[in-house]
Amino acid sequence: xxxxxxxxxxxxxxxxxxxxxxxxxxxxxxxxxxxxxxxxxxxxxxxxxxxxxxxxxxxxxxxxxxxxxxxxxxxxxxxxxxxxxxxxxxxxxxxxxxxxxxxxxxxxxxxxxxxxxxxxxxxxxxxxxxxxxxxxxxxxxxxxxxxxxxxxxxxxxxxxxxxxxxxxxxxxxxxxxxxxxxxxxxxxxxxxxxxxxxxxxxxxxxxxxxxxxxxxxxxxxxxxxxxxxxxxxxxxxxxxxxxxxxxxxxxxxxxxxxxxxxxxxxxxxxxxxxxxxxxxxxxxxxxxxxxxxxxxxxxxxxxxxxxxxxxxxxxxxxxxxxxxxxxxxxxxxxxxxxxxxxxxxxxxxxxxxxxxxxxxxxxxxxxxxxxxxxxxxxxxxxxxxxxxxxxxxxxxxxxxxxxxxxxxxxxxxxxxxxxxxxxxxxxxxxxxxxxxxxxxxxxxxxxxxxxxxxxxxxxxxxxxxxxxxxxxxxxxxxxxxxxxxxxxxxxxxxxxxxxxxxxxxxxxxxxxxxxxxxxxxxxxxxxxxxxxxxxxxxxxxxxxxxxxxxxxxxxxxxxxxxxxxxxx
Amino acid sequence: xxxxxxxxxxxxxxxxxxxxxxxxxxxxxxxxxxxxxxxxxxxxxxxxxxxxxxxxxxxxxxxxxxxxxxxxxxxxxxxxxxxxxxxxxxxxxxxxxxxxxxxxxxxxxxxxxxxxxxxxxxxxxxxxxxxxxxxxxxxxxxxxxxxxxxxxxxxxxxxxxxxxxxxxxxxxxxxxxxxxxxxxxxxxxxxxxxxxxxxxxxxxxxxxxxxxxxxxxxxxxxxxxxxxxxxxxxxxxxxxxxxxxxxxxxxxxxxxxxxxxxxxxxxxxxxxxxxxxxxxxxxxxxxxxxxxxxxxxxxxxxxxxxxxxxxxxxxxxxxxxxxxxxxxxxxxxxxx
Numbered sequence: 001x002x003x004x005x006x007x008x009x010x011x012x013x014x015x016x017x018x019x020x021x022x023x024x025x026x027x028x029x030x031x032x033x034x035x036x037x038x039x040x041x042x043x044x045x046x047x048x049x050x051x052x053x054x055x056x057x058x059x060x061x062x063x064x065x066x067x068x069x070x071x072x073x074x075x076x077x078x079x080x081x082x083x084x085x086x087x088x089x090x091x092x093x094x095x096x097x098x099x100x101x102x103x104x105x106x107x108x109x110x111x112x113x114x115x116x117x118x119x120x121x122x123x124x125x126x127x128x129x130x131x132x133x134x135x136x137x138x139x140x141x142x143x144x145x146x147x148x149x150x151x152x153x154x155x156x157x158x159x160x161x162x163x164x165x166x167x168x169x170x171x172x173x174x175x176x177x178x179x180x181x182x183x184x185x186x187x188x189x190x191x192x193x194x195x196x197x198x199x200x201x202x203x204x205x206x207x208x209x210x211x212x213x214x215x216x217x218x219x220x221x222x223x224x225x226x227x228x229x230x231x232x233x234x235x236x237x238x239x240x241x242x243x244x245x246x247x248x249x250x251x252x253x254x255x256x257x258x259x260x261x262x263x264x265x266x267x268x269x270x271x272x273x274x275x276x277x278x279x280x281x282x283x284x285x286x287x288x289x290x291x292x293x294x295x296x297x298x299x300x301x302x303x304x305x306x307x308x309x310x311x312x313x314x315x316x317x318x319x320x321x322x323x324x325x326x327x328x329x330x331x332x333x334x335x336x337x338x339x340x341x342x343x344x345x346x347x348x349x350x351x352x353x354x355x356x357x358x359x360x361x362x363x364x365x366x367x368x369x370x371x372x373x374x375x376x377x378x379x380x381x382x383x384x385x386x387x388x389x390x391x392x393x394x395x396x397x398x399x400x401x402x403x404x405x406x407x408x409x410x411x412x413x414x415x416x417x418x419x420x421x422x423x424x425x426x427x428x429x430x431x432x433x434x435x436x437x438x439x440x441x442x443x444x445x446x447x448x449x450x451x452x453x454x455x456x457x458x459x460x461x462x463x464x465x466x467x468x469x470x471x472x473x474x475x476x477x478x479x480x481x482x483x484x485x486x487x488x489x490x491x492x493x494x495x496x497x498x499x500x501x502x503x504x505x506x507x508x509x510x511x512x513x514x515x516x517x518x519x520x521x522x523x524x525x526x527x528x529x530x531x532x533x534x535x536x537x538x539x540x541x542x543x544x545x546x547x548x549x550x551x552x553x554x555x556x557x558x559x560x561x562x563x564x565x566x567x568x
Numbered sequence: 569x570x571x572x573x574x575x576x577x578x579x580x581x582x583x584x585x586x587x588x589x590x591x592x593x594x595x596x597x598x599x600x601x602x603x604x605x606x607x608x609x610x611x612x613x614x615x616x617x618x619x620x621x622x623x624x625x626x627x628x629x630x631x632x633x634x635x636x637x638x639x640x641x642x643x644x645x646x647x648x649x650x651x652x653x654x655x656x657x658x659x660x661x662x663x664x665x666x667x668x669x670x671x672x673x674x675x676x677x678x679x680x681x682x683x684x685x686x687x688x689x690x691x692x693x694x695x696x697x698x699x700x701x702x703x704x705x706x707x708x709x710x711x712x713x714x715x716x717x718x719x720x721x722x723x724x725x726x727x728x729x730x731x732x733x734x735x736x737x738x739x740x741x742x743x744x745x746x747x748x749x750x751x752x753x754x755x756x757x758x759x760x761x762x763x764x765x766x767x768x769x770x771x772x773x774x775x776x777x778x779x780x781x782x783x784x785x786x787x788x789x790x791x792x793x794x795x796x797x798x799x800x801x802x803x804x805x806x807x808x809x810x811x812x813x814x815x816x817x818x819x820x821x822x823x824x825x826x827x828x829x830x831x832x833x834x835x836x837x838x839x840x841x842x843x844x845x846x847x848x849x850x851x852x853x854x855x856x857x858x859x860x861x862x863x864x865x866x867x868x869x870x871x872x873x874x875x876x877x878x879x880x881x882x883x884x885x886x887x888x889x890x891x892x893x894x895x896x897x898x899x900x901x902x903x904x
Contacts, residue, residue, distance in 0.1 A: 308595060380595070412599035414592060459603040497599060507596025512603065 024070065029063040029079060030151070030567040035086065037560045044333045044553040051332045058086045058562075063099055074105040114166045119159035120185055122206055123262060125283055125306075126222040126241050127314035127357075129158045130375025134346060134368060135447050136399065137425040139472020139486025141523045141539065145348040148565065153353050155319065160357050162187035162202065181208045189313075189359050192230040199227040200237070200359050202314060214249035220264070224313040224359065235272040241265070241312045243283075258289040268311040268505070276504050281307030285376060296392040301384070308380035308409040311505060315377035317357045322365040324352040333553045340552050341365075343490055343521045344543035344559070361505045366513055367492040370451045370464055371403060371419045381405045383419070395432035399425045411499060412510045413460045415453055423447040430473075444471040451496055464494035464515075484537070485524040492517050516548040525561075534566030601635035601659075609634055612687045612696035615663050621670030622704035628663030631687060631696070635659060638690040643668060643700065647681040650674065661687075670706035671903050675795070675840035676746040678702055708904065711783060711790070714769050714875060714895040717750040724773035729765035732758035734887065737765045737879075746795050746840045747894040747904070754805070754879040755889030762806075762880045764888060769875040769895075771814075779819040780871045783897055787848035787867035793902035797891035798837040805835040805890040806880040811850065814873030815863050821873050827863035828852060835890045844901045869897070 035058035042048040065079030079100035085093035102116030120127055138146065154161035164187030171180045184205035192199045204222035211217070220243045226236040243264025250257050263284045270276035287302030322341060326349045332339045345352060346368070364373030372378045383405030390398045403421040410416055425445035431438055446469045453462035472486030497510040525539030539561040546554045610632035619625050629641055636659050643652040651674040654666045672678055680702050687696040717739045721727070729737045735756035741749045756764050771781050784790050796807060811829045812821040821828070830853040833843055847869045852861035877895070881888030896902065 410594045412594060412596050412602070414594055455599070457600050460599050499596060510596060510599050510602060 024068065026067040028065045028067055028568060030565070031060075031062045032148070032566075033060045033562075033564040034058045034148075035562040038328055039558045040329050040332065040555060041557075042333050042553050042555045046334055048333050048553075050334050050336065051329070055328045060084050060086070065100060074103070076103045077101070111167055111169045116163065118162050118164060118166045118185060118187065119154065119156060120162055120166070120187070121157065121159040122204065122220050122222060122314070123243065123245070124376040125243055125262065125264060125285065125312055125315050126220045127160065127202075127204060128375065128377070129155060129160050129317075129319055130315070130372075130377065131155060131158065132318060132320040132346075132369065134343065134468055134488070134490065135425070135445060135470050136401070136423060137427075137443060137445060137470075138347075138488070139443060139470060139484075139523075140441075140474050141472060141484040141486040141525055141541075142347045142488065142521075144484075144527075144535075144537065144563075144565075145561075148563075149348070149350050149353055151567075152350050153319070153355050160314070160317070162189075162356055164188060164202075176211070178210045178212065180210070182206070183208075189224065189357055192227075194231070196231060196233065198233070198236065199230040201225055201227055202357060204314070215247070217244070217246040219244050222312070222314050235270055237268075237270050239266065239268040239311055239313050241314070252290070254293045256291045256293075259286075260289070261286045266310050266312050268309075270504075277506060279309040279311050279505070281309035281311075281379070283307060283310050283377075297388065297390045299386070299388040301386050303384050304376060304405065305382045305408075306377065306379050308407075310377070310379045311361075312377055313359060314357055316361060316374040316379070317354070318362045318364065318374065319354050320346070321352055321354055321362060322368075323363060327351050329557065332555060337552060339555070340517075340545065340547075342543045342545045342555075342557065343488055343519050344541065344557060347488075347521070360503075361501060363498075363501075366464065366496045366498055367466065367515055367517060369449070370466070370496055371405065371421050371449050380407050380409055380411075381419070382408050395429040397427040399423075411507070412497060413453075413455055415455050415460060417451055417453040417462055420450040421448065439474070439476040441474045442472070446470070451494075459512075462494075462496050464492070464496040466490070466492040480529045482527040482529065483525075484527050484539075486522070488519075488521045490519045490521075514549060515551070518546045518548065520544045530566075533568065534564075536562075536564045538562050597636055604635055606637065606689065606692050607634040608632075608696070610660075612661070612698060614685060614698045614700055617699065618701035618703055619670075620703040621706035626670075627668045627700055629654070629666045629668075629685065629687075629698075630661050630663040632660040633689075637692070640688050641666060641685055642688070643683050643685045645678045645681050645683050645702075648676050648679045650676050650678045652678075670702065675842075675904070677904055678705055680704055708902070709898065710902075711897040711899055712774065712781060714774075714897070715752070715767075716748055716894050716896070717752050718748045722773050724770055726768040726770070727765070728767075730756065730758045730761060730763060732756045732764065735765070736889075737767075740891075744797065744891060745893075746797070751795075751797070751891050751893035753889075753891050754807075755799075755887070757887040758881070759883050759886065761883055764879045764881055766876055766878040769877065771873050779814055779817050780873050781869070781897075783869040783872065784899065785868065785870040787869050788846060789899055790847040790869040791844055791898045791901050792831065792847055792850070792896075793842065793844045793898055794833075794895040795840050795842055795893045795904075796833060796835055797840045797893075798835045799889040799891070800838040803881055803885040803888045805888045806878075807833040807835060807890065807892065808878040808880055809833075810876040810878070811847075811869075811872050812874045812876065813863060813868050813871045815868065815871050817871065817873075819873070823862065825862055827861040827865065827868070829861065829867065832856060840891075840893075842902060842904055844898075846901075847897075 038055040040051065040053050042051060061081060061083040063079055063081050065077060068076040077100060081097045081099040083095045088094055100117050102114055104114035106112050122128065164185060166185040168183035173179065186201060186203040188199065189202045190200040202224050206218065206220050208218035209216060222241045224239040228236055241264060243262055245262040247258065247260045265282040267280050269278040283306040285304050287300055289300045291298040326345045329339055331337060385403040387401045401423045403419065405419040407416040426443065428442040430440040430442050446467065449466045451462055451464040453460065455461045469489045470487065475483045477483060493516045495512055495514045498513050499507045500509040500511060502508050521541065521543040523539055523541035525537055527535055527537040529535045542558045544556045608631065612631040615628045619627050636657060638657045639661060640653060640655040650672050652668055652671065653673040670678060683700045683702060685698050685700055720739060727737065729735055733756065736753050738753055739750050740753045745751055754765060758764050771779055775782060809831045813827040814821050815826045829850040831845060831850045832853065848867045851858040853859065
């Protein structure tokens with residue numbers, strides 16, 4: 001109630017300000033209503049009589065943000081969220097939060113600054129949100145659920161949402177170089193408990209120099225470090241990553257070709273821990289990007305070499321926690337087993353997605369991504385990759401990616417794993433191909449991953465394959481009314497060794513994971529687009545999880561969803 | 569064209585430079601070892617079959633395996649049933665790192681007796697054992713023993729016991745003994761007060777010439793220790809020790825202008841447990857909360873005039889019981 005009174009007072013103040021000074025205050029935000037009805041069925045050797053099979057619920061929320069510009073050099077943003085769980089009334093189930101708060105401005109027309117919430121990104125090796133994606137492109141019926149997670153977790157353009165301060169400035173020159181941009185930031189990763197856990201901060205800077213319109217180079221630096229004095233213990237962690245980069249654009253037979261090179265090193269250590277190793281290593285990432293003169297195709301060929309001891313907290317944070325609890329049905333079967341994540345959880349469960357950089361190395365999932373769990377910054381990888389897209393056919397778009405990598409250093413053996421990932425995605429504008437007026441989009445694609453190792457002895461052998469297939473369509477049968485549907489089929493089969501890492505991120509043990517899991521998720525729904533920024537949709541979706549090795553009981557989960565979403 | 573050649577050369581150069589040469593190194597433990605079947609490469613053995621701990625002698629154990637394993641050595645006294653446990657995760661057990669000096673992990677204390685050291689390994693059904701004979705137990709170094717109850721009740725001690733039900737504030741010598749042959753049993757039901765009983769240990773019980781205990785003046789070099797037994801299936805006991813400093817050495821403790829420090833032990837466990845605390849870490853308490861002491865606010869272990877030991881229990885809960893033994897001061901945390 002106290003919060004509500006504060007909100008009313010704040011809005012009154014803002015309204016007064018708006019009345020006095022026109023065009024200095026804008027309201028932005030969004031609203032959503034989310035209703036779900038889920039049903040679980042478990043195929044166990046004994047009938048599951050302990051798990052509650054039905055789950056119904058949902059919420060309504062409104063995000064109300066006020067963007068205030070008290071003068072032409074200052075901008076303030078505050079956003080509140082009021083959320084009410086369905087079934088709550090007169091305050092029960094209601095939460096009131098501050099969702100965003102930042103202030104930015106310009107000092108002396110030279111230095112721009114921002115305080116509070118920041119969206120930060122540098123390079124894939126320094127600070128980068130390597131967003132987990134089972135597939136590069138998903139059918140729109142699943143993508144709209146992923147978009148809700150992206151909104152909730154502030155995932156925009158591979159940035160991480162952090163809290164702190166950021167300054168940047170740009171300088172222009174007449175001789176030798178055209179311009180220089182400098183950006184620096186400092187954020188707090190973790191708060192102290194005033195006992196054993198020190199404050200952990202993340203800070204860094206970028207200096208980018210543009211020599212000519214086609215040539216640039218620069219430096220990135222990012223440091224994660226414990227703040228001395230925030231606990232009595234003098235043992236402090238630090239992780240420093242320094243990289244240099246250069247870029248050159250040239251025309252080769254009218255093809256715009258961009259050569260990019262980034263290389264750097266990292267050091268991760270504890271100051272006063274005799275057991276902690278000092279991990280030092282380097283990486284090299286060089287790639288050539290070529291665009292056809294008519295823009296019909298573009299292609300990238302790259303070389304990647306990331307050392308086994310390369311550690312970068314800002315780049316190796318995963319945005320999905322495979323050990324986290326889901327929104328529903330965390331345990332199942334008579335033995336109250338921890339339910340393994342399904343692709344439906346990956347598509348719609350907000351709880352397993354993280355909001356910011358995590359200070360510890362997270363455990364990847366071999367089943368979903370054994371090759372690049374930490375994106376390009378995945379340590380112990382060497383090899384090449386190729387990406388291409390083609391828009392030459394009328395109404396058809398094609399993208400392909402191939403990674404061919406291997407380990408640099410053996411994991412528990414001197415033999416190295418070999419990795420292959422191939423992905424193809426396609427989109428078809430069927431209404432153009434069939435010359436009809438009602439928009440009809442179809443998309444299809446697959447991702448294949450293969451991890452192989454032939455050991456010196458049979459126990460070291462690794463053979464893990466995963467295949468994800470997707471298809472989806474969107475048909476607008478009446479103005480603003482669409483039928484949306486999609487299918488994802490995923491199988492992960494074989495074995496690989498999961499590294500159990502200690503707090504120093506070195507390996508203590510290897511667990512041989514054997515798996516043969518097949519999953520199928522289907523969805524069908526109706527969507528009404530009121531405007532580009534608002535829609536309502538009713539969906540029915542189902543996932544079938546089948547473990548052929550009988551490690552975990554099979555299950556089927558069905559869901560009906562009614563979602564209203566708008567932004568303003 | 570020159571630019572292209574230059575860029576391509578740089579690319580190839582960096583690629584060449586980035587070739588790594590640590591192919592013989594591996595990350596983590598060897599998978600071949602981890603997943604091979606267990607083999608004992610060198611038998612489990614002790615470096616002596618009898619030991620005189622009183623003379624400072626020790627026993628070391630050794631064994632070698634074909635892979636890293638989680639192992640545990642349990643030494644059990646055949647008479648006392650005292651146990652000493654070592655555990656670790658390694659490919660070998662080294663006589664230099666697993667050194668037994670006669671101390672105990674699970675009470676009572678070891679006696680002069682025959683012992684069996686048993687090695688168990690996670691995931692391995694077989695056990696391996698060696699016999700060891702203790703010729704003499706280790707000497708426990710103390711600065712001052714306040715009470716070990718071996719010689720009965722010291723007449724200088726002052727005992728007060730409430731008149732509740734089933735009151736027992738007596739020295740006993742039975743199978744529950746932990747150090748020596750005797751201990752103090754404290755039990756009863758007092759449903760109108762927290763206090764069940766108390767014993768005052770005045771300095772006069774230990775010296776006829778001084779009003780204070782003969783301890784080091786440095787509170788960082790004085791440790792207070794005792795053995796406390798939690799009785800299973802009874803309500804939680806509290807054992808409160810009050811250290812009353814006679815700062816002016818007049819033989820009288822004045823609560824209004826002299827320091828009183830208190831150490832409260834909530835007996836939340838069952839069986840015997842060694843409790844040890846540095847004197848400088850003991851605070852003044854009122855109703856269980858730290859307060860500023862009323863004297864010079866300096867820990868003066870050499871000015872302790874009296875130690876009061878109170879056995880307390882929540883009056884609403886009913887009966888409470890615990891046992892206590894070997895109340896002593898040492899210059900380092902007591903090791904038994």
